[in-house]
Amino acid sequence: MNLNENESMFRTIRSVNESTQRYWVCIDASPHIVSDGLWSNGEANRNPMKSFLPLFELQVLLIFGVTQICGLLLTPxxxxxxxxxxxxxxxxxxxxxxxPVGTYLRKMFPYGTHDTISTISSIGFVLFIFINGVQMDFGLITRMGKKAWAIAIMGLVVPLLAAITTVSVSPQLVEDGEYYNFVVASVSHTVISFAVIASLLNHLEMQNSELGKLALSSALVSDVLCTMVTSTGTIFAEGGTREIITNLLSLSSMVIFVPLLCRPAMFWIIRRTPEGRPVKDAFIYLIILLLFFLSWLSIQINQESVLGAFILGLSVPEGPPLGSALVKKLNFFATTFLLPIFVTTCMLKADFSITFSSLSITTISLVVLLIHVIKIISCIIPALYCSMPFRDALSLALILNSKGVMEIGLYCYLYDNRIIDGLTYGIMMVSIVMVACIVQWSVKILYEPSRKYGGYQKRNIMSLKEGSELRMVVCIHKPKHISWMIDVVDLCCPTAENPIIVDALHLIELVGRALPILIHHRHQRHESGREHKSYSDDVILSFDIYQHEKAHAVWAHPCTAISPWSLMYEDVCNLAFDKVASIIILPFHQRWSMDGEVEWEEKSVRALNCRVLERAPCSVGILVTRSASSAHRLAVIYLGGDDDQEALCIAKRATRKDGMSLVVYHIVCQEAEEEHLHIQVELDSENDNIRYQQIIATRGSDTASFLSEIGKQHDFFIVGRRHGIRSPQTDGLTNWSEFPELGVIADFLSSPDLGTRASILVVQQQLSPKPPPSFFF
Known part of the structure; x- marks a missing residue:
């Protein structure tokens, strides 16, 4: 290391001993934080390149630019x-x-500023650990099944024993002075981090899948056990007997008293917060101050600074209002701004220019590979024993072997404290990149959650036998959706001879917790926790009342799903699949006022509807509500196809309701007028409240004119989506379609320009499931 004044923050530098690279330096007693500016006279001699704040800003700007470019290039x-x-x-x-690039970079990253950017970015790592602790549902450990416990314990204990066995015979395998590096390399790869697994599953969009929930549950147990073992081991590894006893008592006090005192205080904050109102900022800032105090306290007892943050995070009740408020307040500053700087600076410390010993590289690399192979096998065996398919078991094992930001912080801590050398640090950083890439690509290839829907045909209303029960899943986002969904269930005319089993799924965005949950209120009314119960009380009460009114005709099962918007479709599809539902009813993402203005719009709801339409294991209906009045004048717009047939089946079922009249408008082109007369035979029944009318339309404009005429004559339309079907009757209308998920006809009827107050149910019959990809496994 050769130092000069231009590439450091020192005033002068003089070499004392070149062989040992020792220098005599002169520094300013009061370091320059800010500069005089580019156009100043420099009277105070505060050069921008010799002041800490301008250099820090330039370093952050450079790192941000390079990370964004790399992220863009690696997006594919x-x-x-x-x-x-x-x-x-x-x-x-x-x-x-x-x-000459290196010359300018050394001036931008002069010797003496590395500690500044590392210390500030480390705050982001501490906040990242705290956020992940907040998102953990620690009570889940008491509710997990035997499968998660078996996989977690086997996946941790077996590799750890293998690492200890390898270390015990390692003195003959490693060179002198590198034994401790070998111990760290072998043992550290047995650790399973909840934060890493949660981030990976979020990136893979697998949090809501059965495999994702099992992986998170197993990772939670492993992470807590690993934290206990490593924290205790760190205390016994350093210091004398008196220091060990003091640090052990301090650690025990932190583990016991922080949750014991902080958690009741945080529940007191929740009780002081009115429902639907945000937590006061004063409470948030007080918790953040406590976070930094506990991080400092952790350092004083020879622990990592993140230990106190992790314990405090576990003490915070997950979810709204407090957990979600903390995550929203800190997530951008920690995860988006400071954490990328921390990861980049950790990689900057790895010195790949040193002379590597081939024996050390080979030995450490082989041991890391061996530990991962043993860990994969130890996770696969209990999964297979629990009757899990091999592809899923292998995917789970790979996920639990993933490495990420937690390991980066761990190795950086060990390197900064000179516990491992530069060689081991470089190898470990490379291993993190390789393992993360292998896991990411392998799981993408191996695991396809929608393949379980394959082979299950005829989950639609048209295939139901006469007198059989109808199973429905209705989705609710807001309180006003409750009455809308009850009206749809009532439209299908439940009777004792033709009962309806409805699963009312209340969908809540996942904020402030990492693990999505699905609550069946009939079975575990109190298991979800007090902070979530009130969100679904209206749903439970309304459907209980409706079931009581329709005794022996309706059985309602309220559920609550708490998950991210991007993964909410999996909750809907999985519930419909498990309950053998024939149709899923979704609310439309817009709501119009009486004067035609949009009074409610949620783009995330629209994205959810589109994903359900693509993946659903049964038929799907999207409800566009325009009026709260009950439907009596029903109409079906029929052009042909499976979706229109499904819509017609729902309409025929609705005609059993007293006072319901139905008109089926069969729109045909003039040339094909004789081909669809069989529809009139299908509608021939004893009921005289069904009327069939054939409309001739040779082009889309004729259909539009007809729909404009009948728009105000009915208060409810049932329309098939007819996705991907083109016909002369709709030519030209597609170009004006605003919402493709509704189909051409329903999109035209739902337009505010039409002036109708009729509600619309858009129906898509069950799609033929795509065959799963074929691989060797």
Whole structure:
């Protein structure tokens, strides 16, 4: 290491001993924080390149730019975000060795500023650990099944025993002075981090899948056990007997008294917060101050600073209002701003220019590979024993072997404290990149959650036998959706001879917790926790009343799903699949006022509807509500196709209701007028409240004119989506379609320009499931 004044923050530098690289330096007693500016006279001699704040701002700007470019270039490979941040550090490190770029970079990253950016970015790592602790549902450990416990314990204990066995015979395998590096390399790869697994599953959009929930449950147990073992081991590894006893008592006090005192205080904050109102900022800032105090306290007892943050995070009640408020307040500052800087600076510390010993590289690499193979096998065996398919068991094992930001922080801590050397640190950083890439690509290939729907045909209303029960899943986002969904169930005319079993799914966005949950209120009315119960009380009460009114005709099962918007469709589809539902009813993402203005719109609801239409294991209906009045004048717009046939079946079922009249408008082109007369035979029944009318339309404009005429004559329309079907009757209308998920006809009827107050149910019959991809497994 050769130092000069231009590439450091020191005033003068003089070499004392070149062989030992010792220097005599002169520094300012009061360091320059801010500069005089580019156009100042420099009277105070505060050069921008010799002041800490301007240099920090330039370093952050450079790191941000390089990480964004790397992220953009790596987007097609669908890698986790921290990979691009590590690549940015690797690129910057390589640029230091290339002239003349290296000269400018050494001036931008002079010796003496590395501690500044590392310390500030470490705050982001501490906040990241705290956020993940907040999102953990610690009470889940007491509710998990035997499968999660078996996989968690086997996946941790067996590799750990293998690592200890390998270390016990390692003195003959490693060179002198590198034994401790070998111990760290072998043992550290047995650790399973909940934060890493949660981030990976979020990136893979697998949090709501059965495999994702099992992986999160197993990772939670493993992470807590690993934290207990490593924290205790750190205390016994350093210091004398008196220091060990003092630190052990301090650690025990922190583990016991922080949850014991902080958790009741946080529940007191929740009780002081009115329902639907945000938590006061004063409480948020007080918790953040406590977070930094506990991080400082952790350092005083020879622990990592993140330990106190993790314990405090576990003490915070997950979910709204407090947990979600903390996550929203800290997530951008920690995860988006400071954490990428932390990851990049950690990679900058890895020195790949040193002379590597081939024996050390080979030995450590082989041991890391061996530990991962043993860990995969130890996770697969209990999964297979629990009757899990091999592909899913292998995917689960790979997920639990993933490495990420937690391991980066761990190795950086060990390197900064000179517990491992630069060789081991570089190998470990490379292993993180390789393992993360392998896991990401392998799981994408192996696991396809929608393949379980394959082979299950005829889950639709048209295939129901006479007198059989109808199973429905209705989705609710807001309180006003409750009455709308009850009206749809009532429209299908439940009777004792033709009963309806309805699963009312209340969908809530996942905020402030990492693990999605599905609550069946009939079975576990109190298991969800007090902070979530009130959100679904209206749903439970309304459907209980409706079931009581329709005794022996309706059985209602309220449920609550708490998950991210991007993964909410899996909750809907999985529930419909498990309950053998024939149709899913979804609310439309817009709500119009009486004067035609949009009074409610949620783009995330629209995205959910589109995903359900693509993946649903049964038929799907989207309800466009325009009026709260009950439907008596029903109409079906029929053009042909499976979707229109499904819509016609629902309409025929609705005609059993007293006072209901139905008109079926059969729109045909003039040339094909004789081909669809069989529809009139299907509608021939004893009921005289069904009327069939054939409409001739040779082009889309004729259909539009007809729909404009009948728009105000009915108060409810049932229409098939007819996705992907083109016909002369709809030519030209597609170009004006605003919402493709409704189909051409329903999109035209739902337009505010039409002036109708009729509600619309858009029906898509069950799609033929796509065959699962065929692989060797």
């Amino acid at each position: 490979f669908r890698l986790p975000p921290f990979i691009s941040q590590m690549m940015a550090g690797l690129i910057l490190q390589g640029c230091f060795m290339v002239e």
